[in-house]
Amino acid sequence: EQDLSGAIGLGSQEALLKQMTELDAERSRLALEHGKLLLAEAAKNVGLKSQQEINVLQKHGNLVETLIDLEPRIEVLVMGRKGESSDHPGFQLGSQLESAIRATHCPVLVSLPVFENPKEVAIAYDGGDGSRHCIEFVLSHVPLFKTLPVHLLWVSDSKPIGLDHDKSRLELAGFSVKSCQKQGDFDSAVNDYASENSIGLILMGAYSHSAFRRFFVGSSTTKMLQKTKVPLLLVR
Numbered sequence: 001e002q003d004l005s006g007a008i009g010l011g012s013q014e015a016l017l018k019q020m021t022e023l024d025a026e027r028s029r030l031a032l033e034h035g036k037l038l039l040a041e042a043a044k045n046v047g048l049k050s051q052q053e054i055n056v057l058q059k060h061g062n063l064v065e066t067l068i069d070l071e072p073r074i075e076v077l078v079m080g081r082k083g084e085s086s087d088h089p090g091f092q093l094g095s096q097l098e099s100a101i102r103a104t105h106c107p108v109l110v111s112l113p114v115f116e117n118p119k120e121v122a123i124a125y126d127g128g129d130g131s132r133h134c135i136e137f138v139l140s141h142v143p144l145f146k147t148l149p150v151h152l153l154w155v156s157d158s159k160p161i162g163l164d165h166d167k168s169r170l171e172l173a174g175f176s177v178k179s180c181q182k183q184g185d186f187d188s189a190v191n192d193y194a195s196e197n198s199i200g201l202i203l204m205g206a207y208s209h210s211a212f213r214r215f216f217v218g219s220s221t222t223k224m225l226q227k228t229k230v231p232l233l234l235v236r
Helices: 010-049 063-073 097-103 129-140 163-172 186-196 211-217 220-227
Strands: 077-080 108-111 121-124 150-155 177-182 201-205 232-235
Touching: 063 097, 077 097, 097 108, 097 220, 121 129, 121 186, 129 163, 129 201, 129 232, 150 163, 150 186, 163 177, 177 186, 186 201, 186 220, 201 220, 220 232
Parallel strands: 077 108, 121 150, 121 201, 150 177, 201 232
Antiparallel strands: 108 232
């Protein structure tokens, strides 16, 4: 007599579970091998352009949790704006990017698909903690910026407190500094200024507002991540 109930017999169920377990193990093995190939190719590409010592590390688990564990060893974290699985034609962010930026406190360089060495650098300045952290980062990494011209850009009706002081500090360190005021929406004003002045890198504070304000007003950091046409260095 045929069993039309759709129930899986005990023997069939055990066989199916065994097949599923073997499939998961094979997927894990392939993911591990894929990761090794990615790391090897990345190390090779960096080695062709740099004399720096290159170390690779492969970890299993959640990306954000792993970054938190590694944070004491990270001076700058570099991430792409869009992940490999993102096929949206617009400026959609990678699924891990915002979480990584919010969870870590190290500077994060958000790179675009094509990177060019910047010839001019802009700091989105508002006089807050984020601005001061950007200034400190530049002053503590003078060789990294190789005395590139620095633009101090503020988007408001009045000059931020501390702007003249920070401009003087940068000039004493050997930088050529230009300060400029723009009005309008923050992200649009900064992006327009970057396009008009050949800015190749923008520094700004990251997620300085409360979650309540971000919910109702939106985050200037997220808007900049979505719209920027040059790499962003986010400092907290």
